[in-house]
Amino acid sequence: MRRMIRFPSFCPIHRLIAAICLMLLGALPAYAHPHVFVDARAELVFKDGVIVAVRNVWRFDDAFSAFATQGLDTNNDGVLSLEELAPLAKINVDSLKEYDYFTYLRVADKRRGFKLPTEYWLSMDNGLLTLFFTLPLIEPVKVGKDPVTLDVSDESYFVDITLVKDE
Numbered sequence: 001m002r003r004m005i006r007f008p009s010f011c012p013i014h015r016l017i018a019a020i021c022l023m024l025l026g027a028l029p030a031y032a033h034p035h036v037f038v039d040a041r042a043e044l045v046f047k048d049g050v051i052v053a054v055r056n057v058w059r060f061d062d063a064f065s066a067f068a069t070q071g072l073d074t075n076n077d078g079v080l081s082l083e084e085l086a087p088l089a090k091i092n093v094d095s096l097k098e099y100d101y102f103t104y105l106r107v108a109d110k111r112r113g114f115k116l117p118t119e120y121w122l123s124m125d126n127g128l129l130t131l132f133f134t135l136p137l138i139e140p141v142k143v144g145k146d147p148v149t150l151d152v153s154d155e156s157y158f159v160d161i162t163l164v165k166d167e
Helices: 012-026 062-068 082-102
Strands: 036-047 050-060 103-107 110-112 119-125 128-142 148-152 159-163
Touching (some): 036 148, 050 062, 050 103, 062 128, 082 103, 103 128
Parallel strands (some): 036 159
Antiparallel strands (some): 050 128, 103 110, 103 148, 119 128
């Protein structure tokens, strides 16, 4: 003999409560995940024994590179020149200022500030966009007994920055 399982029928108020519970479950916080991937190198620039700048080289992932460069080949020769990429390079460094260029230099746990980039440009090689920019320090740092720490990262994890060895 077969047994039938009966589910209770919900009255309108129970349906409303169930719908609200489902909506609240759908409103859980989203976990951060990167939208842009960067292979980065960072170099401390010395002059007369003091640190005067940080030089960054960021190679972007293929998806971001393709998206960011759409329509930039103004002469339609199939090659993105430094001149064609110059406006995008400016947009990049201007927008990175808001995030301290994701570059943090600390001496004896005291954070040091940067001036605006003095030199910057973009290049395109094998479908990957690479941003080069140098950040001069507001005050040069004499290296001594205090530890110097350089960090290049995005705490919000929108940009996944991986420091790589020189190639």
